[in-house]
Amino acid sequence: MYENVEVVKIPKERTGALIGTHGEVRKKIEADLGVELEIDSEGEVTIYSTEEQKDALALWKARDIVKAVGRGFSPEKALKLLSDEHSFETIDITEYASSDKALQRLKGRIIGSSGKSRRYIEELTGTHVSVYGKTVSILGEIEPVQIAKDAIEMLLRGTSHSKMYKFLERHRQDVKRSELRLWK
Known part of the structure; x- marks a missing residue:
């Protein structure tokens, strides 16, 4: 079903920031990149490519956004990684x-x-x-x-x-x- 998968481990205290209030951060990453995020309670994040993937680099961009949130950046700052620049x-x-x-x-x-x-x-x-x-x-x-x-x-x-x-x-x-x- 899924062609490409990335797995990232982040500190579990950062999973709430990655998900966001009512899941809006997670939904934005999924919608903007056409990927699916699976986040477990221990901080393991699995990123799946989907048929809706909009960019060949979407999986890597999602991985970097997840890592940035995990390293303490706010979701707003981490979402700048949606840009190729x-x-x-x-x-x-x-x-x-x-x-x-x-x-x-x-x-x-x-x-x-x-x-x-x-x-x-x-x-x-x-x-x-x-x-x-x-x-x-x-x-x-x-x-x-x-x-x-x-x-x-x-x-x-x-x-x-x-x-x-x-x-x-x-x-x-x-x-x-x-x-x-x-x-x-």
């Missing part, structure tokens, strides 16, 4: 941490004092950043997501915040110059 990246912080204490320290470096570092990354790249569990995830337009990912990985490798901020400032100016060229 948006992407989603997740970095496993444990790849950079040697202990639980190191993991907490690295999460703190990304977030910064009162959320300043995370906010700065978001403002300079136009992306959304979520630090959740043992991961940091980025959602936004394709090129800015890559720039934000590079900046976050700099922090995870121990680069100073000031060097990372300079990196972002340099890239922001490059993005503005390329946008100006498009308008000329």
Whole structure:
């Protein structure tokens, strides 16, 4: 009956956000992409392609939307992934941490004092950043997501915040110059 299937595991406390009030988030994903979602109480989400599938990438888009909600993004932000211009990246912080204490320290470096570092990354790249569990995830337009990912990985490798901020400032100016060229 179903040709293609994707299975994603999300934290069970995020299943309510994925379903939405009266199921509207789930229904929107299913209607917009022509897929079917099966969500169990343990957080396992099975995504089925259907004959109503509207896009060859629908299954992958649905998978990324489910993962984004699972990583702490609001459904409204995650639904931006319906667009071909948006992407989603997740970095496993444990790849950079040697202990639980190191993991907490690295999460703190990304977030910064009162959320300043995370906010700065978001403002300079136009992306959304979520630090959740043992991961940091980025959602936004394709090129800015890559720039934000590079900046976050700099922090995870121990680069100073000031060097990372300079990196972002340099890239922001490059993005503005390329946008100006498009308008000329």
